[in-house]
Amino acid sequence: MFQAINNALNLALKSDDTALVFGEDVAFGGVFRCTMGLQSKYGSSRVFNTPLCEQGIVGFGIGAANMGSTSIAEIQFADYIFPAFDQLVNEAAKMRYRSGGQFDCGKLTVRAPCGAVGHGGLYHSQSPEAYFAHTPGLKVVVPRGPVKAKGLLLACIRDPDPCIIFEPKTLYRAAVEEVPVDDFVLPIGKADILLEGDTVTLVGWGTQVHVLLEVAQMAKSKFNISCEVIDLVSILPWDREAVCQSAKKTKRVLIAHEAPLTGGFGAELAAAIQEDCFLHLEAPVVRVTGFDTPFPHVFEPFYLPDKWRCLDAIRNLLDY
Amino acid sequence: MAFNKCVRLFTSSLKTNIYRVSTKTRTTRSHFSAQSLTEGPTFPGAQTTWTEKLEFVSKATYPPIPAYRVMDRNGDVINKSEEPQLDKSFLLKMYKDMRLLNTIDKVLYESQRQGRISFYMTNYGEEAMHIGSAAALTNSDVVFGQYREAGVLVWRGFTLQQFVDQCYGNRDDLGKGRQMPVHYGSRDLNFVTISSPLSTQMPQAVGAAYALKGTGRVVICYYGDGAASEGDAHAAFNFAATLECPVILFCRNNGYAISTPIRDQYRGDGIAARGPGYGINTLRVDGNDVLAVYNATKLAKKYCIEEQKPVVIEALGYRLGHHSTSDDSTAYRSQEEVDTWAASDNPPNKLKLYLMKKGWWSEEEEKKFLQQARKDFMNAFSAGEKKLKPKWTETFEDVYKNMPPHIK
Numbered sequence: 082m083f084q085a086i087n088n089a090l091n092l093a094l095k096s097d098d099t100a101l102v103f104g105e106d107v108a109f110g111g112v113f114r115c116t117m118g119l120q121s122k123y124g125s126s127r128v129f130n131t132p133l134c135e136q137g138i139v140g141f142g143i144g145a146a147n148m149g150s151t152s153i154a155e156i157q158f159a160d161y162i163f164p165a166f167d168q169l170v171n172e173a174a175k176m177r178y179r180s181g182g183q184f185d186c187g188k189l190t191v192r193a194p195c196g197a198v199g200h201g202g203l204y205h206s207q208s209p210e211a212y213f214a215h216t217p218g219l220k221v222v223v224p225r226g227p228v229k230a231k232g233l234l235l236a237c238i239r240d241p242d243p244c245i246i247f248e249p250k251t252l253y254r255a256a257v258e259e260v261p262v263d264d265f266v267l268p269i270g271k272a273d274i275l276l277e278g279d280t281v282t283l284v285g286w287g288t289q290v291h292v293l294l295e296v297a298q299m300a301k302s303k304f305n306i307s308c309e310v311i312d313l314v315s316i317l318p319w320d321r322e323a324v325c326q327s328a329k330k331t332k333r334v335l336i337a338h339e340a341p342l343t344g345g346f347g348a349e350l351a352a353a354i355q356e357d358c359f360l361h362l363e364a365p366v367v368r369v370t371g372f373d374t375p376f377p378h379v380f381e382p383f384y385l386p387d388k389w390r391c392l393d394a395i396r397n398l399l400d401y
Numbered sequence: 402m403a404f405n406k407c408v409r410l411f412t413s414s415l416k417t418n419i420y421r422v423s424t425k426t427r428t429t430r431s432h433f434s435a436q437s438l439t440e441g442p443t444f445p446g447a448q449t450t451w452t453e454k455l456e457f458v459s460k461a462t463y464p465p466i467p468a469y470r471v472m473d474r475n476g477d478v479i480n481k482s483e484e485p486q487l488d489k490s491f492l493l494k495m496y497k498d499m500r501l502l503n504t505i506d507k508v509l510y511e512s513q514r515q516g517r518i519s520f521y522m523t524n525y526g527e528e529a530m531h532i533g534s535a536a537a538l539t540n541s542d543v544v545f546g547q548y549r550e551a552g553v554l555v556w557r558g559f560t561l562q563q564f565v566d567q568c569y570g571n572r573d574d575l576g577k578g579r580q581m582p583v584h585y586g587s588r589d590l591n592f593v594t595i596s597s598p599l600s601t602q603m604p605q606a607v608g609a610a611y612a613l614k615g616t617g618r619v620v621i622c623y624y625g626d627g628a629a630s631e632g633d634a635h636a637a638f639n640f641a642a643t644l645e646c647p648v649i650l651f652c653r654n655n656g657y658a659i660s661t662p663i664r665d666q667y668r669g670d671g672i673a674a675r676g677p678g679y680g681i682n683t684l685r686v687d688g689n690d691v692l693a694v695y696n697a698t699k700l701a702k703k704y705c706i707e708e709q710k711p712v713v714i715e716a717l718g719y720r721l722g723h724h725s726t727s728d729d730s731t732a733y734r735s736q737e738e739v740d741t742w743a744a745s746d747n748p749p750n751k752l753k754l755y756l757m758k759k760g761w762w763s764e765e766e767e768k769k770f771l772q773q774a775r776k777d778f779m780n781a782f783s784a785g786e787k788k789l790k791p792k793w794t795e796t797f798e799d800v801y802k803n804m805p806p807h808i809k
Contacts, residue, residue: 137636144608180594241802
C-alpha cells in the first residue's frame with residue numbers, strides 16, 4: 082500500500098505545479114517509505130522536511146493552501162495529530178464558513194498512519210477518527226488497501242475541502258494488490274459493499290474490514306448465514322444511505338472498529354441506524370470495538386476487536 | 402552530508418558577549434578527522450567554539466535590544482537622516498486614518514455599551530503600529546491578523562460601511578454574520594479573516610509566505626505579546642526560519658494580555674530577543690512612532706523580498722483602551738497609569754505635532770476633519786443598523802464547498 086500512496090503523491094506532484102509534500106522526515110522517503118524518491122524528482126522546494134512540530138505542520142499547510150498551493154501534509158503517526166487538533170478543528174474546518182466563503186484551505190490534505198500494528202503500544206496504534214467526525218468542515222477517510230489508498234488520496238488532494246486520510250499502517254507492507262497505474266480518484270462519502278448477504282450487516286473501515294471479511298466466511302461455514310460486509314470508507318461525511326439500506330435488508334447490524342467504544346464512531350452509526358431502521362431491526366445494533374482503555378502494548382491481541390469477538394457477537398445477534 | 406560543505410564559524414576570543422564575538426571562517430575538509438587542540442567543536446547541532454570556563458549565558462550577559470525611534474514625544478525628528486521622505490498627502494492619509502480609526506472605535510464602543518452590537522474591541526494606543534506598517538506595504542501583500550489591527554483595514558480601504566456591517570452581522574457583512582464583531586476579513590484587500598483562537602494565524606502566515614515565495618509579495622502577521630506565548634508562535638518562528646519564508650512577524654507588545662502584565666507573560670527581553678534565537682533578523686521599534694514603524698516595516702519588506710527570509714518586528718506600545726467591551730481594565734491597572742500614557746506618548750498626537758511643525762495640519766483642519774469623519778461614520782452606522790440579517794439558510798452554507806446530504 083505504501084507504493085500506491087507513493088504513486089498517488091507522484092501523480093499529484095506531476096499534475097499540479099503548486100503541489101507541496103511536507104512533514105517530519107518526508108525528504109528521505111518517510112519513515113514508512115511513502116514519499117520515497119519524490120524529493121529527488123520534484124526538488125526540495127516541493128518535497129521537504131519541516132521542524133518537528135505538528136501544530137506548525139498543519140498551520141503551515143493551511144496557510145499555503147489558503148494562497149492556492151495544494152498542500153499535502155504528513156503527520157508521522159495519527160497518535161501525534163493532537164497537537165494540531167486546534168489547527169484542524171478551529172481553523173482548517175471553519176475557515177470557509179467563518180469568512181463567508183472568502184477564504185478557504187480546501188487544498189489541504191493531511192495524511193496520518195493510524196491503527197494497530199502489533200506492537201505499537203499507546204502512541205503508535207491509535208485510531209482517532211471519531212474526534213474529527215465531530216467537526217463540521219472536515220472530511221475524513223480511511224482506505225482498506227492499495228487501490229483505495231491511491232484513489233482516496235488523490236480524491237482528498239483534489240477535493241475543495243480540507244481532508245484527513247488515516248492510513249492503516251499495518252497495511253503499508255501487508256496489503257498488496259493490482260493498482261491501476263493511471264490517475265484516478267475514488268469518491269469521498271461513499272461506502273463499498275464488499276460482500277452481499279441477507280442475515281447480518283457488518284460495518285467497519287480500514288484494517289477492520291479484513292477482519293470482517295474473514296468473520297463473514299466463518300459465519301457462513303459455522304452458522305450457514307450470509308453476512309453483508311460494508312467498508313464505510315468515509316467517516317465524514319458518511320454514507321448513511323448505503324448502511325441503512327443494508328440494515329433494513331438484513332435487520333441485524335454489527336459495527337466494529339479498533340478505537341474505544343465510548344464516543345467511537347460506531348455510536349454515531351448505531352444511533353442513525355436505529356433512527357432510520359427502527360421498525361426493521363430484529364436485534365439491537367451491536368458494537369465490537371477496542372476497550373475503553375488506552376491502547377496497550379503486550380495486551381494488544383486481547384484488546385483488538387478480533388474475528389472471535391466479532392463472531393461471538395454475530396451468534397448473539399442471531400440468538401436475540 | 403550537508404555538514405561537509407558547511408562553513409564553520411569559530412571565535413578567536415572566549416568572551417561570552419555574543420555581540421562582541423569576533424569571527425573568522427574557514428572550510429573543513431572533513432569533520433571525521435581527528436580534532437587537534439586548536440580545532441573547534443564539530444557537533445552537528447551548533448557551529449561554535451570551545452570554552453574552558455563554566456558560566457551561564459543569561460539575559461544580563463548582553464544588553465537589551467534597543468527600541469528604534471525617529472521622533473521624540475514632541476514629534477521632533479531626532480536624526481534627520483532617519484526621516485522618511487514621505488510626501489504631504491501620504492503623511493496626511495496616515496494621520497487621518499489614525500483619527501478615522503479613533504472615530505470608528507469611539508462610536509462602536511459606545512454602541513456596544515448601549516447594547517446595539519454584542520461586542521467590541523478598540524485600538525487605542527496602537528494606531529501607529531497599524532498605520533505605519535500598513536503604509537510600508539502594498540495591498541497585494543497578505544495580512545494575517547489577531548483582532549486589534551483594524552487600522553490596517555482602514556489604510557487598505559475597507560469602507561466604514563463594511564466595518565459596521567460586520568459588527569452588526571447584517572446581510573451585507575462579507576462574513577455573512579457568522580462571527581463575532583471585529584472579526585473582519587476581506588479577500589479584495591488581502592486581509593485574511595480574523596479568528597478568535599490566538600496565534601493560529603502565525604504558522605498559517607508562514608505557510609502563505611512559503612506559497613508566495615519568489616512572487617515579490619510578502620506576508621505580514623500581527624500578534625500580541627500574550628499570543629507570542631502560544632505554541633503556534635514557536636512553530637511560526639521556527640518554520641519561518643528553517644523554510645526561509647518572506648514573512649514579517651509583527652508583534653504588538655502593548656504590555657498586557659487582558660489582565661496579565663508582561664511580568665507574568667515572559668522573563669526574557671520581550672519578544673524581539675526571541676528572533677535571533679530562531680535565526681531571524683529582528684527589529685524592535687517604538688510602536689507609538691508611526692515613522693519608526695514605517696521605516697522598520699519598509700526595511701523588513703525589502704529584506705524579505707531580497708533574501709526570501711523572515712523578519713521579526715516587535716513594536717513596543719501601550720494598550721490605552723480596555724481589552725474589550727467585556728473587560729474593565731481598572732480592575733488590574735490604575736486609571737492614572739492609562740492617563741499618563743494617553744497624555745505623554747500618544748501615537749496620533751505625536752504625528753499631529755510632526756505635521757503641524759511642517760505647517761501641513763492645523764487645529765481648524767482637525768476640527769473639520771473629525772466632524773466630517775464622525776458624520777460619515779454615523780451615516781454608515783445607521784444604515785448598517787437598519788439592514789436585515791442574512792437569510793437563515795446561510796447557517797448551513799460554506800461549511801463545505803458543496804453541501805453534503807447530511808446537512809441538507
